[in-house]
Amino acid sequence: METKKLILVALTVFLAISATVRTDYIRPQPRKTLNLPWNPKNPSQPQQVHISLAGEKHMRISWVTEDKSTLSIVEYGTSPGRYTFSAEGEATSYSYLFYRSGKIHHTVIGPLEDDTVYFYRCGGKGPEFKLKTSPAQFPVTFAVAGDLGQTGWTKTTLDHIDQCKYNIYLLPGDLSYADYMQHLWDTFGELVQPLASARPWMVTEGNHEREKIPLFTDAFQSYNARWKMPFEESGSNSNLYYSFEVAGVHVIMLGSYTDYDELSDQYSWLKADLSKVDRNKTPWLVVLFHVPWYNSNYAHQREGDEMMVAMEPLLYAAGVDLVLAGHVHAYERTKRVNNGKSDPCGSVHITVGDGGNREGLAQKYRHPQPEWSLFREASFGHGELMIVNSTHAFWSWHRNDDDEPVRSDQVWITSLVSSGCLAEKNYEYRKSLMSS
Numbered sequence: 001m002e003t004k005k006l007i008l009v010a011l012t013v014f015l016a017i018s019a020t021v022r023t024d025y026i027r028p029q030p031r032k033t034l035n036l037p038w039n040p041k042n043p044s045q046p047q048q049v050h051i052s053l054a055g056e057k058h059m060r061i062s063w064v065t066e067d068k069s070t071l072s073i074v075e076y077g078t079s080p081g082r083y084t085f086s087a088e089g090e091a092t093s094y095s096y097l098f099y100r101s102g103k104i105h106h107t108v109i110g111p112l113e114d115d116t117v118y119f120y121r122c123g124g125k126g127p128e129f130k131l132k133t134s135p136a137q138f139p140v141t142f143a144v145a146g147d148l149g150q151t152g153w154t155k156t157t158l159d160h161i162d163q164c165k166y167n168i169y170l171l172p173g174d175l176s177y178a179d180y181m182q183h184l185w186d187t188f189g190e191l192v193q194p195l196a197s198a199r200p201w202m203v204t205e206g207n208h209e210r211e212k213i214p215l216f217t218d219a220f221q222s223y224n225a226r227w228k229m230p231f232e233e234s235g236s237n238s239n240l241y242y243s244f245e246v247a248g249v250h251v252i253m254l255g256s257y258t259d260y261d262e263l264s265d266q267y268s269w270l271k272a273d274l275s276k277v278d279r280n281k282t283p284w285l286v287v288l289f290h291v292p293w294y295n296s297n298y299a300h301q302r303e304g305d306e307m308m309v310a311m312e313p314l315l316y317a318a319g320v321d322l323v324l325a326g327h328v329h330a331y332e333r334t335k336r337v338n339n340g341k342s343d344p345c346g347s348v349h350i351t352v353g354d355g356g357n358r359e360g361l362a363q364k365y366r367h368p369q370p371e372w373s374l375f376r377e378a379s380f381g382h383g384e385l386m387i388v389n390s391t392h393a394f395w396s397w398h399r400n401d402d403d404e405p406v407r408s409d410q411v412w413i414t415s416l417v418s419s420g421c422l423a424e425k426n427y428e429y430r431k432s433l434m435s436s
C-alpha cells in the first residue's frame, strides 16, 4: 500500500515537472552564418533572382550575372516554356573598395493578370522561374519577418514562410547582415532566391543596410543597387521610402535611417502619399519601418523616439491600422496606441525583428510590462497577416520551436474604417493635420 502511494506521488511529481518544462520555452542559441560559397559556375546564368511589385499590374524582376554582356531581358508567359511576352530593363553595377559587383539587372514586366501564375526566364537563357501575382480583391496574405540574416535560423524561418500560403513578403529592414563584406550580399541573394523569385519581396532598409565608409563609399550603395523598390512608381525620390497598393491595402514603407523631420523630403512625401489614400478603395492602411516606436525590450530602447515625435501625428491623423517594425530581435504586439499610451483610434504596433540573424535574441524586457504591451517574447519566428475583408484581418505569429513553426500568438484585428474613428467628427481635425 505504502509503495503504491509512493509510486503515485512520484508519478504526479514527474508529470508536474515535465508539464512545466514543456510550457517553459527554452530559447535557442544563435546560429552561425551559413557557409554559402559564392562562385557562380556559369557567368551568364542568372543568379539571385528576386521580384517586387512595380506599380499597378507590373512586377520588377531583379537578378545578377557575372557576364557583363548579358542583356536585361525577361521573357514570360502563362505556360511553361512558352514565352509570349518579353521586356527589356536596365542594369547597374557598383564597386566597393576591392569588390566589383556583377551586372545587376532590373526589368519591369507587365501588364500582368491578377492572381495568375507566370513562367519566366532571365537574360535569354538559363533556368525557368515561376511567380504568382497578387489577387485584386481580399483576401490577401502577407508574410512578415525582419532582421533576417543568413544563418541556420534564417533558413528555418524561410522554410516556415514557404509553407504558408502568402502573396507578398514584407521585410521591415536588416536583410543580409553583409556588414561591409560585399560577397555576403551575393550569398544572401542566393539563399532567398527560391522564395523571392516566386513571390514579391517588399523591403525597407535597416541599420545593416547602411555601409558607409566616409570618403570611400555611400551609405546604402549595395542595398539600393540590388533591392530596387517601386519608389519612382509611388512618387518618391528615394529608394529608402515608397508605397504600394495591393487588394484593398495601402502599404507604406518608411526609412528609419534617412531624414524624417518636418522639413525633410520623406516627411513631405509621406504627407502627400497619405492624402492620396482612398479608404473606399484601400480600407486598410499599413506602415513598415525598421526601428520600433513601441518597444518594451531593453534592446534599442527609445531609439525610435525622434521619428515617432515627428511622424506619429501624421499616421494618427490618417488612421493607420497597423505598424510593423523590426530591429529588436524578438516579438512584441501592442494594443491600439498613440502618443505613448493606448488609444482606440491609434495603430496596432508589432515588432517582428526575429528572422534569425547571427546576433541572436534580445532577451531582457522592462518590468512591469507597459499597459500598452499585450504580448512579448524573445524567440525567432515570423508573422502572417491575412486581410480577410474590408473590416477583418487575422494576425498570427509563428515561433521557430525546435525547427517547427508553432502558432504562438494570434488575434483578429478590425479596421479603423469600421470603427468609427475615421468618421465625420474627426474629419476636420484630420484634414487640418494633414495640410498644416
Ligand SMILES: *[C@@H]1O[C@H](CO)[C@@H](O)[C@H](O)[C@H]1NC(C)=O
Residues within 6 Å of the ligand: 388, 389, 390, 391, 392
Ligand atoms: C469579414 O470577415 C469576418 C471574419 O470572417 C466576418 O465575421 C465578417 O462578417 C466579414 N465581413 C464582411 C463585410 O464580409
Ligand SMILES: [Fe+2]
Residues within 6 Å of the ligand: 147, 174, 206, 207, 208, 290, 326, 327, 328
Ligand atoms: Fe537593426
